[in-house]
Amino acid sequence: MEKIIIATRASNLALWQAYHIKERIEKSFPQVSVELNEITSKGDKILDKPLALIGGKGHFTKELEDEMLAGNAHMAVHSLKDVPTYIPEGLELCAITTRQDQSDVLLSHTYKCLDDLPKGATVGTTSLRRRMQLLERRPDLKVKELRGNVNTRLRKLKEGEYDAIILAYIGLYRLDLLKDIPYVEKLDFFIPPMGQAALGIEIVSSDDKVREIAMTLNDENSFICTKVERDFVSAIGAGCSAPVAVNAIINGDTLRVKAMLGYPDGSNIMHKELVSKVRECDNLGLELAELMIADGALDILEKAESIAFKDEMPQRL
Numbered sequence: 001m002e003k004i005i006i007a008t009r010a011s012n013l014a015l016w017q018a019y020h021i022k023e024r025i026e027k028s029f030p031q032v033s034v035e036l037n038e039i040t041s042k043g044d045k046i047l048d049k050p051l052a053l054i055g056g057k058g059h060f061t062k063e064l065e066d067e068m069l070a071g072n073a074h075m076a077v078h079s080l081k082d083v084p085t086y087i088p089e090g091l092e093l094c095a096i097t098t099r100q101d102q103s104d105v106l107l108s109h110t111y112k113c114l115d116d117l118p119k120g121a122t123v124g125t126t127s128l129r130r131r132m133q134l135l136e137r138r139p140d141l142k143v144k145e146l147r148g149n150v151n152t153r154l155r156k157l158k159e160g161e162y163d164a165i166i167l168a169y170i171g172l173y174r175l176d177l178l179k180d181i182p183y184v185e186k187l188d189f190f191i192p193p194m195g196q197a198a199l200g201i202e203i204v205s206s207d208d209k210v211r212e213i214a215m216t217l218n219d220e221n222s223f224i225c226t227k228v229e230r231d232f233v234s235a236i237g238a239g240c241s242a243p244v245a246v247n248a249i250i251n252g253d254t255l256r257v258k259a260m261l262g263y264p265d266g267s268n269i270m271h272k273e274l275v276s277k278v279r280e281c282d283n284l285g286l287e288l289a290e291l292m293i294a295d296g297a298l299d300i301l302e303k304a305e306s307i308a309f310k311d312e313m314p315q316r317l
Helices: 012-028 056-060 062-069 128-137 150-158 169-174 208-215 220-236 284-294 297-308
Strands: 002-009 032-039 075-079 091-096 104-108 122-124 142-144 164-168 183-186 199-204 244-251 254-261 270-277
Touching: 002 012, 002 062, 002 208, 012 032, 012 075, 012 150, 012 169, 012 199, 032 062, 062 075, 062 091, 062 199, 091 208, 091 220, 104 150, 104 169, 122 150, 128 142, 128 244, 128 254, 150 164, 164 169, 199 208, 220 244, 220 254, 220 284, 220 297, 244 284, 254 284, 254 297, 270 284, 284 297
Parallel strands: 002 032, 002 075, 122 142, 122 164
Antiparallel strands: 075 199, 091 199, 104 164, 104 183, 244 254, 254 270
């Protein structure tokens, strides 16, 4: 019996994802047994500071990568949106699972939808991307930092710390938590972050047998779309926590990618999109980044970073 060890964060959602991949592998490869190596990442431990001030979402992946490089795991299962565009030498992001519903959702125990929120209502979100898009539409709202795992965030909402909060739909769906929330509104005007609602399978590059197994999990269209998104974010130099949104969608033989960036307060917003044939889209993310850079995107992002948390001092870990 062969054995594969999967490194995973220890949060409920991460464990759901890891068990999902474990079941898929064991079903396709009955001779393989899969074990989980559960790790509590720095991103899960430090809950009193915004993610952007402790190094961004890379703190959700670094310890898992360290375990693989140390020989303690063969692969890691990540929420792809949490995976930085830089992959350490010796590792590779080799498979992307079929992407599901990418929506952001507004949740509330009092108000049916975003338009019903009164002026000055408090909305919780960790994401500068969500803050930017929310305040572009509703500059009268107050946005308050929201950290903790999904259950902690929902408890804070229920206890009245927030009038509403914004989370990714897919995590709530996977954990069957939507039924407990009175009002759920999909924010269709929001552009998701790179990789939302897909899982990224990272492996040790030298392990051909594990690569062969991991590649059976890959969805070609999801791989193509998320590569375009990740190329865009890498080229524009935006970290996982920056106020940047990008989304690529395939329809037939056509791929459309749209992006936006701006200040976290919803001002100085830049929107752009490109369309190409799928067979010609290899460099589309880079082309979109070049267009936005030519129009001043780097200056906007530099300013956005300086004003995002002007009352807080960065903590380097």
